[in-house]
Amino acid sequence: MKNADEKTGRGVRGASRREFLKTAAVGIGAAAGAPGAARALEFDIEGFLQKNFRQLSDAEILEVIERLSRTYSQQFGKQVTVGAAGPLDGVVYGYGLDISRCIGCRRCVYACVDENNQSRDPQIHWIRVLEFEREAAVRGINLEDGNPYYDPPTVPTEGKFYLPVSCMHCEDSPCTDVCPTGATWREPDGIVVIDYDWCIGCRYCMASCPYGARHFNWGEPTISSEEVNPDMHLLGNRPRRKGVVEKCSFCIQRVRDGRYPACLEACPVGARKFGNLLDPDSEIRYLMKVKRTFVLKAELETRPKFFYFYG
C-alpha cells in the first residue's frame, strides 16, 4: 500500500510523464478506430486480471489505455482516445459556485452528462440542483426543504434560489476511507478518483458520502455512438460498466489539460469558477477574498474543495 501511495506521488505522474502518456494515447487512437463491432467483449479477461491503477507501472498503464482505446473505438465505431494524464505539480483544484447568480437552468447538469459519458438510460446525473424557497431559508438551509425535481416552464422562478451539488472533492474524504479495496482515492491535485476496473460495487462509499455525489450503475449504462465523447481519461469519463460507482472528477480529462470543466463552460450566468487553490493570484482565490464563502455541511469537517459564494 505504501508503495502504491509513493507511486501516485507527484514525481512519477508529473508533467513529463503526463505528456508522454498523452502523446502515446493519441498515436494509438489513430492506429485503431476500426468501426463496426457494436459492443465490447462481454467478459474481458485482461480487464479482469488487471491490477489496481495505483499498482500499475507506467508501461502497464500504457498497455491499459492502448487496449481501452482500441476496445472503445471498436465499440462506438469512431476514434476514441483514452489518456491517463497525471496531476500537475503545485496544483490543488478548487471549485466555486455563486448561488446568488445561479438561475437553476440545469445546463451544467446536461453538459456534464455529455462530457462525461454518463448513462442515458438509466439516466445518471453527477450534478443535482436543488430548488429552495427563499423564505424557507430563514430556518437555515435545510436540505430537506430542497426540491431536486422542480420543473417550471422557465427559470428562475420568483422567490426561489438554487443550489447545485456534486462531488466536493473533500480533502478528508470519507468515501475513500471506507472503500474496502482502495478503488477510490484522492490524487495529489485534490481530485477524488475511482478505478472503475477495481470497484467491487459494495456501495459503502455511497453510504459514507455526505453529499450524495456518488452514483451507482444499477443497470448496464447506455450511450450511443453519436453521443459518446471520444476524448477520455482512464480515471474520469471513460464509459463505465454496470455494478460500479461513478461521480464527478472535476472533468479530469479537461482540467489536467489546462481547460475548464464542462459545467463551468456551460453556465450561462458565470456562476461557476474553477482554479488552482495554491496560486494566490488565481480567480478562485480572489473570489474567496471578495465574496462570502461557505461549504456545505462544514460541521462534518470533510474539508470540501467545492465552495459556495454569495453576495
Next chain:
Amino acid sequence: MARSSGGWEREGATRSLKLFARFMTGSIAVVSRGNGAYYAWIGFLGAVIAVGVVAYGNQASQGLITSHMRDQLSWGLYIGNFAFLVGVAAAAVVLVVPAYVYNWGPIREVVLIAELLSVAAIVMCILFVTVDLGRPERIWHLLPGVGMPNFPHSMLVWDILVLNAYFLVNYFIVTYLLFMAYTGQKYNPAFIMPVIFLSIPLAISIHTVTAMLFMGLKSRAFWHTAILAPRFISSAFVSGPALLLLIFQILRRVGKISIANAALYKIGELLAYTMAINLFFLGVEVFTEFYGATAHSVHARFQWFGIHGRTGIAIWTWLALACNLVAFVGFVVPAVRRQLALLSVACVLAIGGVYIEKGMGLLLPGMTPDVLGEVYAYNPSLNEVAVSLGVWGVGALVFTLMVKVAMAVSAGEMRYESSWGGRR
C-alpha cells in the same frame, strides 16, 4: 489432541486423514438418509434455493436494477438481513457460557447446536454481502497479496476479517467435537475449552465491528451514535438465544437429543435480562432523539411517525416495539416462562421484533431522508425478496445437514468402524 486417545498417536497423520475422510463419507451417508418429513423439508429448502438462484441469475444479468435500491437508498433488504444475521451468529455462542457454568444437561449438545447455528448464520452473512455486490467476480480485490485490502482504514475489511476468523474458530470447534465423538474418543477439555472461550470475545467483536461499519459514517446521523454497538449486542442477545430455544425444542422432538426443560427455562430467564437491556437502550436512544431533537432527528421521526406521509416503516417500528414488549412480559413472568408453548410464542415475538428493528428498521431510517434530504420510499422488489429467501434457504439447509450429522454422532448412530468391518 492425541494425548487422550490411547494408541492412536502412533498411527500417524495418514491414518488420521483417512479417518477424517471416512468421517466425511459417513456424514454424507447420514444426511442422505431420513424419514418422509426430512425429505420433504430438504425438498422444500431445495425449491426455495432454486427460486433464489433463478432470481440471482436475473440480477447478475441485468444488474442490481432488479432491486428497488437506488442512489437515494443504496443499501436495502440484503444488508438489513446481514446486520440481523451477524447478531444471530454472535449471540448463539453466548449460550455456551451459561451452558458451561450451570452445567445444563449434556453441555456438548448445547454447545454443538449453538456453534452450528453460528456457522450457518455466518454462511448467510457472507452470502448476503456477496449478493449485494455490483461486481462479485472482483471479490478477490479484497484479498491481501493479490488484491489491495484497504486495511486498517475500511471497517468493511475489519468486518471481513473478524467474520472469517469467527467462522473458522466455530467450524473448528464443532468439527473437533464431532470427530472425537465419531472415533469414540473423549474430547480433551484442556484443549478445546480455551478455543470455545476464544469464540466468545470473537462473537462480541463481529457484532461490534458490524455496528462500527455504520457508526463510523458521520454522513448518516441516525447511525452515528455510540449506542449503536451496545444496541446491536443487546438485541443480538435476544434474537440468538430465542432462536436457539425454538431450535432445541424442535430437535428434541425430531431427534434423539436430550435437553432438560430446566435448561430451556434458564434460557427464558436469560432472555428476560437481555430483553430488559435491549428495551432500555432503545429507550435512551428514543429519549435523546425526541427530547433533544435537532435537524438530525428527522431519521428517528421517519422511523417512528413517518415524514411527508410516508408512514410505511413507522407501522413496522411500532409493531416491533409491541412484539418486544409482549415478549418481555413473557420472559419476566415465571408462570408464563415455565409453559413451553407460551415461552415459544414469546421467542417468536422477540425474534420478529429484533428482525424488524435490526434489519429494515436499522437500514431504512438511516438512509431516509437521503444525504440531500430526499425521501425515497423503498420497498424491496420481488426479485430482491426471492434472492433473500434463497440465502435463508441455503442457511437452513447448511444448518439442517450439520445438525443431522451432529445428532447421529451424539446418539452413537454414526461412529467409526474399521475398514475390516468390525465396530470398535
